[in-house]
Amino acid sequence: MYTVGRTAQLTGVPRETLRKWEQRYGVVSPARTEGNYRLYDDEAVRRLSVMRDLVDSGWAPRDAARRVLDEPVGSVAAEPRPGSPLARLDDLASCGEDFDVVRLESMLDKAFAEGDLAVAVDEWLMPSLVRLGEAWQQGAVSVAGEHFVSAAVLRRLAQAFHQLPHAEPAAPHVMAGLARGSRHELGVMAFAMVLRSRGVNVTYLGADLPVESWVDTARALMPDAVVLAVPTVEDLPAVREAVQAIAPIATVWLGGAHQGRVEGAEVLGHRIGEAAADLAARISAT
Numbered sequence: 483m484y485t486v487g488r489t490a491q492l493t494g495v496p497r498e499t500l501r502k503w504e505q506r507y508g509v510v511s512p513a514r515t516e517g518n519y520r521l522y523d524d525e526a527v528r529r530l531s532v533m534r535d536l537v538d539s540g541w542a543p544r545d546a547a548r549r550v551l552d553e554p555v556g557s558v559a560a561e562p563r564p565g566s567p568l569a570r571l572d573d574l575a576s577c578g579e580d581f582d583v584v585r586l587e588s589m590l591d592k593a594f595a596e597g598d599l600a601v602a603v604d605e606w607l608m609p610s611l612v613r614l615g616e617a618w619q620q621g622a623v624s625v626a627g628e629h630f631v632s633a634a635v636l637r638r639l640a641q642a643f644h645q646l647p648h649a650e651p652a653a654p655h656v657m658a659g660l661a662r663g664s665r666h667e668l669g670v671m672a673f674a675m676v677l678r679s680r681g682v683n684v685t686y687l688g689a690d691l692p693v694e695s696w697v698d699t700a701r702a703l704m705p706d707a708v709v710l711a712v713p714t715v716e717d718l719p720a721v722r723e724a725v726q727a728i729a730p731i732a733t734v735w736l737g738g739a740h741q742g743r744v745e746g747a748e749v750l751g752h753r754i755g756e757a758a759a760d761l762a763a764r765i766s767a768t
């Protein structure tokens with residue numbers, strides 16, 4: 483949860499305006515501390531950021547608020563169909579409560595044994611990570627529990643990536659990773675894996691890469707596309723800096739929750755399977 487000052491910083495909306503948007507348009511309804519100070523959650527920060535972008539691009543505040551309120555609130559993921567090898571969406575987070583490594587690793591193995599990697603990622607892994615974040619935020623899963631689960635997911639994604647066949651030498655080439663300071667690697671790594679499974683040659687650069695290294699490597703490898711993710715609002719300044727620096731060398735594509743808030747880059751959307759298929763088709767056609 484964020485205080486009013488931190489929310490103003492994260493969204494770029496002054497404190498007075500935050501209150502006005504709440505009272506006039508009902509865009510957010512912050513919780514209150516015991517001392518009656520406002521506390522904003524991630525969804526409130528997201529809504530306020532979208533509203534600010536709309537107002538900055540010329541929308542009247544009333545219309546912008548209506549648009550924000552009409553948007554579906556988060557994506558309520560459906561449980562896997564009966565008979566599917568995928569576990570229930572809360573099962574991943576529950577391993578962060580009991581530290582049961584056997585259950586955790588066999589759950590991941592079953593999910594990755596699902597014939598289509600993109601289905602496992604979009605229908606189960608990503609929504610399960612959102613549940614893990616909620617369980618951590620609510621205190622059901624400790625910091626250690628969250629690290630325990632996300633480290634196992636990272637190991638399994640790395641294994642799946644490694645086991646995929648190498649792309650043909652003439653196949654299109656994509657560089658993927660995260661900007662400086664950005665450590666939420668699982669989404670972009672899952673994307674890199676699905677893209678490689680589609681025959682694309684993927685140079686995966688991992689988390690927290692300084693802008694100079696992005697630029698030097700893009701100049702050296704001249705990829706057909708560069709992919710970064712924007713998982714949190716805190717990642718925005720570094721991603722904006724990276725996009726500005728890389729764009730003269732290669733087209734930059736973005737994924738992750740805040741992908742729509744960076745100028746000068748293309749957005750890939752929120753479904754990793756479709757995004758990988760789409761990007762593979764586009765760069766193969768050029």
Ligand code: B12
Pocket residue numbers: 524608609611612613614615616619628629632636663664665666667668669670673709710711712713714715716736737738739740750751752753754757758
């Ligand atoms: C695992 C995890 C961690 C792990 C990451 C390990 C790793 N190696 O990646 C660790 C422990 C390191 C971590 C650290 C932190 N975390 Co954390 N973390 C998470 C968690 C549980 C999952 C993250 C994840 O992989 N999400 C993947 C999906 C779900 O991401 P998405 O951005 O919503 O993207 C969607 C789509 O765009 C698509 N997608 C995702 N990536 C990509 C990429 C491409 C190319 C495409 C096309 C699509 C795509 O898939 C998603 C589903 O639709 C989230 C919960 C959550 N809701 O995400 C919190 C969360 C992101 N973390 C949070 C926080 C606060 C932190 C810390 C600041 C905690 C701290 N005090 O240290 C640090 C910051 C680290 C940093 N500098 O970046 C907050 C962020 C709030 C915000 N400000 O936006 C969250 C939301 C938890 C919460 N509910 O509060 N975290």
